[in-house]
Amino acid sequence: MPTPAASLVLRTAASDELVLTADFAATGRTTATFHDLVERLATEVNIWETAPAPYGTEQGMTGHDQVDRWARDLKDSGLRVRAVIGFCGGGVYAAALAERASRWQAEPRLVLLDPGVVKPYMQVEHVQGWLTRLTPAFAEEDAGHARRALLDIATTSPGPLELARRLGGYVREVLQPALGRTGHSGQAASDLADLVIGYLHWLAGAAQLDPRPRWREAPALNSATPGFGLHLLPAADRAGLVRAVTFYDVPHSDLMRHDQVARAVDALLARPVDAPVPVPRRVL
């Protein structure tokens, strides 16, 4: 099996099939990752995870540019892609990757975990979260300046790519020094800024893609946390977004370390792609 250039290998198996997972999983993310889910999966198949673009190369990358990197790995692998699984915003990229694979093989099964159509406001919210966490590192007046500067970027950027570029500058100029003032090493502050900027550009690319045509045919496994997955939408707007949904009384942060979710994913991976999706139910 060739080593992928733009994906991480989560499992190798004596199989000519591959499952690709799509997420932006920074090492140490407290929300469970595909690394956690794969530990619980029984399916004997090669499993890869999309890796972010190398830090510093993501500037200006469109959603299709992002997909190109991972799709090349799929094509070059020579393996049959059995399924693509997306978590949260990764569900957007998962849909695009399933479509790409269908250009040279039968379309793989698409599975969605807490799927969320990515919007530019999510980029701003992410930076806002860091600013809030780092507020103790600002004098009161400087904190006000920082908030106003962020608001200006949020309200005057014409699209997700430009928003990512300007927010990236903000991360370097405002948040990175603040990290240093909280006692973190200069290198750690710089490394974390790289990570945040990479994530902002990943979100930006996803915001340019419309996953809904393929999501309509895919099953979703959804947590109970308001604001994640199908909970992003009013109940009346959820119908038709995905083919079927199973809700779990599990927080978003624990969805991929939940044994019942892992069993459900195994069951979906075992079904032929064109088999009916299981009837949705609420799992307690």
Next chain:
Amino acid sequence: MTVSETVRRILVDDIFVEVPVESMNDDDSLRDVFGLDSLGFVELRVQCQQAFDVKITNDDFTPDNFATIRSVRELVERLLAGSAHPAAPAERA
């Protein structure tokens, strides 16, 4: 000081983990038991590079290598021994 002892000191002195050094077990999850988040792991990587004079590449900066004190120790020992290859994911039988 051994590699494990140094990692413990880094966790307490540089990352401010609120667990006494003597209570840290090698196999406790850095994320789930010691509460490190993405910022804590970034700092751990930097401090390990400085303390052991090794380069931890992005390929080595993985959940597997940074799961526990033991896995970090094993990574550092591999790097000190001159091996550039991180542990491969387990192959299913």
